[in-house]
Amino acid sequence: MAGYSADQAPTSRDKGFDAGLDGIHKAVVSVDKAINKVIPEEFNPFYYLGGITNLLWVLLVPSGIFLWFYYKPTTAEAFSSVDYLTAQVFFGGVIRGIHRYAGNGMILMAILHMLRNFFTDRYRGFRDIPWVSGVILLFLTGFIGLTGYLLVWDQRALVITDALVQILKSLDLVIAGLGTWFAQALIGGDEPNNLTLARMLFLHVGPAVMVFFFLWVHYLRLHRPKIWPPMFVTLLTIGAVLLAAGLAPLEKTLPATQPFVEGQTALVYDIFYLLPVLALSSLSAPAVMAILLALFAVMFILPWLPAKKHRYINVATVTPENCTGCQLCAIDCPFDAIIMVQGSNPNPRYSELAVVNDDKCAECGICVGACPFHAINLPLMDEYAIRDKVVALLK
Amino acid sequence: MTSTSDTTQPNVLAQNGKPKILGFLCEWSLGRTDHIHEDGTVKGMEHIKTIKIPCSGFVKTEWVTVAFENGAQGVFILGCPLGDCHFNEGNFIINGRLEQHVGRLVNRKIVDDSGRVAELYLGATGNNDFFGQLEDFTKYIEALPPLVVAAKKPRAAAAKKE
Missing domain, CATH: 1.20.810.10 (Cytochrome Bc1 Complex; Chain C)
Incomplete structure (x- = not known):
């Protein structure tokens, strides 16, 4: 995750007119x-x-x-x-x-x-x-x-x-x-x-x-x-x-x-x-x-039909080790982009794993706010980077 | 106001003597705005620092807690008018989440007043209301006693996994 910071992250508004x-x-x-x-x-x-x-x-x-x-x-x-x-x-x-x-x-x-x-x-x-x-x-x-x-x-x-x-x-x-x-x-x-x-x-x-x-x-x-x-x-x-x-x-x-x-x-x-x-x-x-x-x-x-170029650069990514299968992100997602897959959670205590459908993700980050387990994240708007920024701004 | 001593309550007041306030700004809510400096400070209100986010629904309630633990006197979240979210329901979702979370913060005695967390819902034409509402919020916070939260315990998953 090194190298990203919330400051440099392209926002979805910028992206629409730059990429692809x-x-x-x-x-x-x-x-x-x-x-x-x-x-x-x-x-x-x-x-x-x-x-x-x-x-x-x-x-x-x-x-x-x-x-x-x-x-x-x-x-x-x-x-x-x-x-x-x-x-x-x-x-x-x-x-x-x-x-x-x-x-x-x-x-x-x-x-x-x-x-x-x-x-x-x-x-x-x-x-x-x-x-x-x-x-x-x-x-x-x-x-x-x-x-x-x-x-x-x-x-x-x-x-x-x-x-x-x-x-x-x-x-x-x-x-x-x-x-x-x-x-x-x-x-x-x-x-x-x-x-x-x-x-x-x-x-x-x-x-x-x-x-x-x-x-x-x-x-x-x-x-x-x-x-x-x-x-x-x-x-x-x-x-x-x-x-x-x-x-x-x-x-x-x-x-x-x-x-x-x-x-x-x-x-x-x-x-x-x-x-x-x-x-x-x-x-x-x-x-x-x-x-x-x-x-x-x-x-x-x-x-x-498959796109010529993959345009989605900031879709939500799941950290499977942290996912508990609680479905909070899937319930809150306004675009039905997250599905819970039965039986694929790496942790034997849980069965369901959240999986993001890249094509449906609108990169809004609502799932990030939903997850209390730090299991889902926007790669270019890293939640830890924003957390650090909160601390830094209040210094 | 600038002569306030930093020794007694080092984290409570900003450079301009007003209580430190942190804001999360939905990038869709304020129309082409140049009210914010590069470093996230609101122009003319140096005590208010802001972070631009893709949607108000993106805000993790944990960040609000972290802000209070690090000396913020107030936290506000700026979203689009309810029902007008670019992502359909983001501002309703943060509205519901904060309702629970603020109650939790008060119960845990992390904050003394539920009014320390504000939700502003302004559309692209609400640029003029922005400063007025922030001034009202600042006045409300100034009337409250200074808030010093002793960070009690490190949060469970606070460490970043490499």
Whole structure:
């Protein structure tokens, strides 16, 4: 233990910006710093990407409930009810615009939020549950958006339905009949019919309820999550959505009740939600399905892929000779990083031994304060060194 | 105040004539602070020495005892506001631990007053409260009689294992 002192010990705050940074991480941090030079640090929107996503989500829910009052989920009346809402209802078009642009902003911010946390290496260890729940939230957001575009039941919805069926049917290549079964379950038959929109309405609103559950899981393990952006960023975001909804009314499309018109100019494809549909023009349906599956599979297991460099330099270390297996550290650890292993204590009088899971340790030292037997320690913040420092400071 | 003789109670008073106080500072609780000198002394309050730690939950209650045995008149622990801990529960944990430990210190007659151990919970915006609360704490300690603990017995595992 010689050579360490509490004075020299790098704190966990210093470490985050020194050890194991690669080029992209440095680039992300330098972008933050550049923005900080222009606007105050507290208002830097890059620090609140998750909060902005949540704010946009909160804009989406009431506007969606408003739209739901007017929406009729039948193939015959869906388009006309949306049309009535847009043209006749007081501010209906604007609220539809809010719903659209907040949705666009939400997936954009969610992707930026994910990329930022990926490139600043904040998805491993005790952040595994936030990351995986975030991937589920991203999938739910994309799915909700996709079904939302279908609900309008215009000519674009025909294209999307066709694309979804094609992509799902490519699963037939894996197990015969599986993809067809999925496609039939999705649109309620072989062809779009009166059941389709009722299902889509449920698939638009049902997953939205699941979003709240996964948001709870998302925040659960985070320490001090920034759920809401500061007032300045909040007003900026709401203002941007309102401005877009007021100044850029939604495009007018043709209803799906008439046959598909080739070469329409009014069909606007949202680059984020409708990316799978757009990709179909250059890729085959099985390729799109394979890319989507591979992308989400990789994102799911990402937190558990081995790190290039071991970043954890000050994780708690157990001195087995001192451990009595009393479980105090394991109970107090806020990150479940300490497990008690039965039967491995070197002392024959005790059976359990505390073992630290390096990947989950956040280097807070709460276990050190818990242990009355000097059996657990932070290597760079040695408890004896601090004890000596207490004595030295009081001389 | 500076003329206080060091011969009668050598360990009780600091250079500036005020009672020696030791503080453990959670590094997350005070926002970008330059209130602390390099050597851990609070600026303008030379009798208060501080040690920076990663979380208030890191504090071993043993250190509090050691501080009193070595002449500290008061010990304070600075953490983030309750419920706002960077590590989820560190300040609740130290809160619970100190509640037990201070009672133990009083029962063992190591300290005479449970108020000698203070817990401050300040967030990143609490920089202004920091000095005010420390002044109040100093006044409280000054009103108490000097505390001299005879170190009774060496603690069981005090020796460092190489």
